[in-house]
Amino acid sequence: MAAKKRKFSEDYVKFGFTFIEKDELQLPQCVILMITVTLERHLKQQHPTLVLKTKEFFSSEAESLKRMRLDKSGS
Secondary structure, eight states: OOOOOOOOOGGGGGGTEEEEEETTEEEEEETTTOOBOOSHHHHHHHOGGGTTOOHHHHHHHHHHHHHHHHHHHTO
């Protein structure tokens, strides 16, 4: 049986996640710790003070993460 391939949803940002692509798979990435893990469970366990934050808060963090990636590559 093949592994289930989940497509990233823009709604995941409300749990503090964006995604990265690895080997043609989309992996959820925490915008705070920059690690790939499960979504809502991670938010509740690792960032309990952020559970009530809005989607806009996490969208802003995701944009900052994208800018950091560009800055490090020199682009």
